[in-house]
Amino acid sequence: MMTISKPLKKFSFLVLLVSIFVGCSAVKEQKNTPKDLKKIAYVAGYEDFDPAKVDATKLTHINYAFANIVDGNVQFELATDKAKIESLMKLKKQNPKLKILYSIGGWVWSDQFSNIAAYNDSRVKFAKSAVKLMKSYGFDGIDIDWEFPGQRAEDNVFRPSDKENFTLLLAELRTQLNAETKRDNQPYLLTIAAAADQEYINHTDLGKAHQYLDFINVMCYDFYNGWMYQTGHHANLFPSEYEKFGGNSISQSITMLLKTAVPANKLVLGIPFYGRKWTGVEPQNNGLYQSAHSGSEIIASWKIAEELKSGKFEKLYDDSAKASYLWNAQDKIFMSYETPKEIELKSKFIKSKGLGGAMFWEYSLDNNQELLNTLFKNMQ
DSSP: OOOOOHHHHHHHHHHHHHHHHHHHHHHHTSOOOGGGOEEEEEEETTSSOOGGGOOGGGOSEEEEEEEEEETTEEEOOOTTHHHHHHHHHGGGGTOTTOEEEEEEETTTSOTTHHHHHSSHHHHHHHHHHHHHHHHHHTOSEEEEEOSOTTSOOSSOOOOTTHHHHHHHHHHHHHHHHHHHHHHHTOOOEEEEEEEOSHHHHHTSOHHHHGGGOSEEEEEOOOSSOTTOSBOOOSSOSSOOTTOOSOOOOHHHHHHHHHTTTOOGGGEEEEEESEEEEEOSOOOGGGGTTOBOSSOOEEEEHHHHHHHHTTSOOEEEEETTTTEEEEEETTTTEEEEEOOHHHHHHHHHHHHHHTOOEEEEEOGGGOTTOHHHHHHHHHTO
């Protein structure tokens, strides 16, 4: 048998240690087990909906939306917010493991993010205010829905430095939350809602920012939306063979996000509990990827079910995109919508990619729980 010199023995031992370390790291990066998968519901405070009706047994997290930014501080704006939040907190009796966060911003109330993120003093003021509001209601964390750093959205201020400032804002929030965690001996969550396109990635630094986040809710919907005067799938899993306007897909979005070095298990796939409806649509290809007289409107899943009772809509399926759609040739109406079939396929996709789970917008839009029940069943 060949003898091994002392230096070589030391080298072999080091290799063994490295192998063990790499092996341990690989274990940490393994895909989530079903019990780890998140099932996150956004509950919109402005909807005419009683949060007491939420089935908390089918959820791991709830994000209450939205709080606004006023004079650099965070506050709730609606007279009904307090009562609705109290109703949500009572859901912990159904599910003691339930985590309830509140979300700041959204499409309408993202106008001040750029200003408060631009300066250290305003970031500290904002973060302390956000944490104070969190604790005053008993939330388990904060969700930031800035739409969008460095880009025009509804009526938001934006600047080139948003890319760096967004990360700095999240870092300050994490600092303030960690201080409360140390004081209360209780972990507090910090998450964001992220857009699913390359422009969002270009205007943020998620590869760095994710270190301050527990997870990222990726809004994998509205690929075709209200300001597009052409139809298309708004939440398709894969690219469509019929695509001609350059639309996005969930698989493309997740691939782009993974390239930013965000760990897969921090990405939570967003699912719409609503459809998109276009009118005045050109009839070719049953209205799919055709010009329309107007941009689309959001239509709740329960309202789609009511419209189907008219008998005017043909149920169609794009197998290449794994997406369902509806066509009303008589009235020239096209709808992109979600069915249990899509929920099942997206659940399988989440598991196959080792993602962190599923999020959906928004609970009240699926009032018979058809989509929620399918999600819950397939995320076990």
